[in-house]
Amino acid sequence: MATVDLDITYKQHSSLQQSSGIQQLVLAHQAEITEINNVPCFFWGNLTDPLTSSKCLLTLSKVVRSSFGPIPPSLRDPIVSAGTDQIRFEGFSSCNGVYARLDLLEDAIDGEFLASGTTNVDFNEPMLNALNAVKKTEKMVLGVGSKDVSISTDKGTVKEKKVTLPPRWIKGLTSVQLYLAGMEEKFRLNKIQVIQLFQAIPKGNVKGEFYLIQRANRFVLSPIASKDAVRIGGIQRLRLLEGILPYIQQLIVYQETNGESCSFVADFGNMRLTLSLSPDSYRGFSGEGNVLENMIQAVPDEWVMAVNSLLKSNELFDPTMLSIEHDVDFASMDTLTGSLSSIGLLGYDLAQQQHYYRRLPFKMERILSLNPRLKNAKRLLSTEAIEFIKKSPDYIEARVEGTGVKHTVIIQGDQSRCTCNWFTNHQGKRGLCKHILAVKMAAQS
Incomplete structure (x- = not known):
């Protein structure tokens, strides 16, 4: 795993200022892309439901500041995408x-989009304390991007310090949408059912998985799997939503088709908050490696530039329409979709069941450098460590040099297997091993 950190120093500070009863929230931004930094402001306007918005932002911050694995809590900076009449805040737990x-939809905001873009934002304790004090009757103004130099509340001004964003945060963006795109809706819970469900969550740090099942008009948690149940690994992670329970209109539950990961979408009418859980507390989205196969074939720079000029942040990505409008064959568009997802340029909206475009606040080559299995596969390819035994369109058998041993790789249709320890331990559930990746790359070349 890469150990290099991305250090970012903000040239300006976020602020939450109160003047004549009006809260003005301005989120400072910083990126590796010069053009983004030259944009003084992406959005400026009112939040139509300041109380619910602030509770959701506090929940997002709670997620970002949490950790359920061996990595201590260290992250404090979610990212924000502004454009196409909506604003999205995203973040990961430290693990x-x-x-x-958080998706602030068109009815949740009343203002002007001065530019379209994505950047990471600065959250800090004084701002969170002020958000926690927001009342339903208050007016609140949101500005994304500012030249302000201070963080101000009614209690004073606070200077913001330098922050560090580790590589796993970036890698998470390139992985999680593949899980989301493979999910389907399982249950819908009303307000009463949501409260009942959270009252049934076991206290403390409970080990093992639980299963969400429906019995008549009630949803219950069971340690025993059953038909149509939704598997939830690390059940205590659901408690991250407790701060917004009184405001939820309905809760939609999704699960990945293989039953590994799941998502809970809290619907408030004019905004939605999505909470997605990896298969288990000890498994992070960034370490799964499911994106690696899509990264075997690099996306031509001109493709990315063309898409970037066509789409705005948060704009839905419709590959069929793009294929027809720009005379690109469907196979190439499928490759482009998978590749753009694997480098983090596409997110996935469960409610819309469609990808959306995200303009990243960091350079793409940084993402490509954070996947050691892919780099090791390329090294195997360059050292001619691969020997094909059989090679046909639907069946490949190869020997790949390992450390003091030769591994056997077999690829048959969509199935692949290897004799290495990685494949033996994970059986393909955490992405392809470097040997299978190398053989696929050699076969393509």
């Missing part, structure tokens, strides 16, 4: 096992 996203 990368929990992903949260």
Whole structure:
């Protein structure tokens, strides 16, 4: 795993200022992309439901500041995408096992989009304390991007310090949407059912998985699997939503088709908060490696530039329409979709059941450098460590040099297996091993 950190120093500070009863929230931004930094402001306007918005932002911050694995809590900076009449806040827990996203829809905001873009934002204790004090009757103004130099509340001004964003935060963005895109809706819970469900969550740090099942008009948690049940690993992670329970209109539960990960979408009418859980507390989205196969074939720079000029942040990504409008064959568009997802340029909206475009606040080559299995596969390819035994369109058998041993790789249709320890331990559930990746790359070349 890469150990290099991405250090970011903000040139300006976020602020939450109160003047004549009006709260003005301005989120400072910083990116590796010069063009983004030259944009003084992406959005400026009112939040139509300041109380619910502040509770959701506090929940998102709670997710970002949490950790359910051996990695101590250290992250404090979710990212924000502004454009196409909505604003999305995204963040991961420090262990990368929990992903949260707040979607402020068109009816939740009343203002002007001055530019379209994505950047990471600065959250700090004084701002969170002020958000926690927001009342239903208050007016609140949100500005994304500012030249302000201080963080101000009614209690004073606080200077913001330098922050560090570790590579796993970036890798999480390139992985989680593949899980989301493979999910389907399982249950819908009303307000009463939501309260009943959270009252049934076991106290403390409970080990093992639980299963969400429906019995008549009630949803219960059971340690025993059954038909149509939703598996929830690390059940205590659901408690991250407790701060918004009184405001939820309905809770939609999704599960990945293989039953590994799940998502809970809290619907408030004019906004949605998505909480996605990795298969278990000790497994982070960033370490799964399911994106690696899509990264075998690099996306041509001109493709990315073309898409970037066509789409705005948060704009829905419709590959069929893009294929027809720009005369691109469907196979190439499928490759482009998978590749753009694997480098983090596409997110996935469960409610819309569609990808959306995200303009990243960091350079793409940084993402490509954070996948050691892919780099090791390329090294195997360059050292000619691969020997094909059989090679046909639907069956490949190869020998790959390992450390003091030769591994056998077999690829048959969509199935692949290897004799290495990685494949033996994970059986393909955490992405392809470097040997299978190398053989696939060699076969393509």
